[in-house]
Amino acid sequence: MSEEAGIVKIALVSCGSEYSGVQPEFEAAATEVNAKFVYPEIDVAGLDNIGREFGLEVASGDLRLMMARAKAVVEGTTHVDGVFITTCFRCAEGAIVRNEVRRYIHKHSNIPVISYSFTERTTAGTLLTRLEALTTVARRRHLLAREAQTGLTAGIDSGSTTTKAVVMRDNEIIGSGWVPTTKVLESAEEAYSLALKEAGVPREEIQALGTTGYGRFLIGKHFNAQLIQEEITVNSKGAVYLADCQTGPATVIDIGGMDNKAISVDDGIPGMFTMGGICAGASGRFFEMISKRLGVDITELGALAVKGVQENVTMNSYCIVFGIQSLVNSLAKGAIPEDVAAAACYSVVEQIFEQQLQEVDVKEPLILVGGSSLIEGVPKALGDLLKIDVLVPKNSHLIGAVGAALLASGYVEE
Amino acid sequence: MAKVFIYPVNSLILADLVERFGHKPLAVMNQVREKVTNISLDSPPVNITPEDPKVGLRYAAVEVPAGVRGRMSLIGPLIEDAEAAIIVEAPPVNFGCVGCNRTNELMRYLVRSKDIPILELRYPDSEENAPEFVYKIKAFLESLPREEEK
Incomplete structure (x- = not known):
């Protein structure tokens, strides 16, 4: 990880997002997750031949620049914790390069990568969850290595349509609640209460709580959660856990x-x-x-x-x-x-x-x-x-809440 | 003095040649002088807002990617202003490049659609051919009307 305390360095590999008016939005989203974009150093003279070297010859200079920057990341010329690959929405040449550059980095390194196609209407809010997931993989790999839930923990997934909550003890789901999301806090309160009631444990005994989903920040603050985490990492963790x-x-x-x-x-x-x-x-x-x-x-x-x-x-x-x-x-x-x-x-x-x-x-x-x-x-x-x-898997609808309860148990031992 | 649009639109060498022969180069550098950064091939502006690609709708429809329209919001007015143009085909990246070939295609088309004198030539493939390249540009620029003639 970056030497600058806590800051995650993300290589921005793009076809010229600064021309689309979205660069300030990209920067705002990165700042929000304590990350910063870096632009891998490349030799401009090498851009004329990078297509042949990469095996994909394209006419646009910035797309060749993307290949050169991907190469710099893979070869370690520029050290980064993650890569954000992005091109204009509706550009076929850009989409081909975006996909192949993503595959190239994934094949030749362990660096987490996300790709996205933007329009001038792309906002920081749209990118936030994606960048949060990218930085989590870079920053908290140890947390994601957790394979079993320990202690007495709970997870709440405040989704756009329904709110789910689970209470887990020693790797078992002992209570769950699933309600439609109306008012974010009230729905979370209701789902959590249902889960606690089914588990037969008072709220004070919960050793750690994790929140996820669209309402994660609001409910996380309200319930004083130890873990507030976007749904990409939480759900993937919950999915592989439930599916064994x-x-x-x-x-x-x-x-x-x-x-x-x-x-x-x-x-x-x-x-x-x-x-x-x-x-x-x-x-x-x-x-x-x-x-x-x-x-x-x-x-x-x-x-x-x-x-x-x-x-x-x-x-x-x-x-x-x-x-x-x-x-x-x-x-x-x-x-x-x-x-x-x-x-x-x-x-x-x-x-x-x-x-x-x-x-x-x-x-x-x-x-x-x-x-x-x-x-x-x-x-x-x-x-x-x-x-x-x-x-x-069984309880597949509770995936986010289970993932949050599982990851939150990392805070019990801490 | 003629206003000469250059392609590549950020070529320092072409802009310099145009100036040396007493004309005004219409180069994108002038458009982005206020705020620049070095994150892409051509020191793009960082003060482009989501409004700029909408300005670019004057030159390309909404289904054209935002990056093309954002670039055209800077380059389109230069083409409108042009009284002459020099188009250098197949130049290496370090001669000048706006990064997006769709923008390049649109730029060249809009220039060719204007009823103005245009010099089109290929970038020299060897050092021996370089003087010929410069002579052609020189002759073209000398053929353009100067201030007093206009």
């Missing part, structure tokens, strides 16, 4: 209420990851709307979907509005609810495949988590699409 795949490679897909995460994990530590999507059409929110329109409870949608044939209905959930239009049109044409439910599940996983799984190397086991993993049609559709077995 803590060593070796794994891929975690978390379909959340508002966004999705695809995380490539090695020994429980996230490597490459992406957060999507562009529209809620690929998230749990879409399933909620589909259930509502079909007049079934969301807990019944999965059973309905496994009975249906997705090919009978064309559904485009790239955008939630178009997705609902497809739904209305297909019902009007006489489609049966089972087929619609199956098509909805397939549409969501297809979008995850097209937009997110291209950016991480999918390695088995594939662990599906998040509330949507409980909709049986979703793991089935994902398995059908990828032609591999999809693992849905």
Whole structure:
């Protein structure tokens, strides 16, 4: 890690983000997580031949600069703790280089990497969770090495749609709570109380608490949590723990209420990851709307979907509005609810495949988590699409809360 | 004195040649003189805001990446101002480069669309060809109207 106390050095490998008006946002997000961007030194004269050397010849100078900077990082010419690779959204040449540079760094080093495509509307808030995860992997690797929960700890996951809480004792979940998120603090209080009640332990006895999810900062401060952590590291840890795949490679897909995460994990530590999507059409929110329109409870949608044939209905959930239009049109044409439910599940996983799984190397086991993993049609559709077995661990919907309780137990011993 | 757009638009050598022959180079360096940093190939400005790519919509549609439109918000007005242009094809990076080839393509197209004198020539591939390269630029610049002629 950087010699400057606590500061994580992140190499910014970009095609010219400073021209897009987003550079101040990048800097603001980095400052927020106590990181700073560095720009690996390269020999400008070498840029004319770097394409041939790298094996990817492109016309844009800044894309060649990206390759040269990636090479400087891999060869250790510039020492960094993480790499942020970013190019303009909608640039094909940039997307090709971004992906290949990410693969190159991942193949030739152990440095954590994230990649992102920006528009002029990208904000620091959008980047915060990603950079927080990147700095956590660099800064707190020892914490992520934890494989068993010890003592009496709790975790609260304040998600965009639901709030989950668990109480764990000596590597066992002894209480859980799962409530819809309305007011962030009140929902957290309710879920936590339910978990404590089921566990039969008073709040004062909890030795350490971890919080995660969108509301993590607010509830973490409120409950005086020992660990306040973004959901990428917490969920990947929780997923491999619940699926009992803590060593070796794994891929975690978390379909959340508002966004999705695809995380490539090695020994429980996230490597490459992406957060999507562009529209809620690929998230749990879409399933909620589909259930509502079909007049079934969301807990019944999965059973309905496994009975249906997705090919009978064309559904485009790239955008939630178009997705609902497809739904209305297909019902009007006489489609049966089972087929619609199956098509909805397939549409969501297809979008995850097209937009997110291209950016991480999918390695088995594939662990599906998040509330949507409980909709049986979703793991089935994902398995059908990828032609591999999809693992849905027990308590997969509690993933964030379990991961937080597990990681928080590191503070019991400290 | 003619306002001469140069391509690459940040080429110090071309800007210097234009000045030496009594004309005004339209180079991006003038646009970014206020605040610069050294993080990219061409010392880009750090004071570009999300508003600038919107200014670039004058030259490229919204589906064109923000980086192209942000660059065009600086370079587009120079092209509008140009009374002549020199385009050097296939130069090495250290001769000048704005980093993005889509921007390069758009820049060259917009310049060629104007009814102005344009010199297009390839960067010399050897030292022997370098004098010829400079002579052509010299002859072109001498052919442009000077202040008194205008």
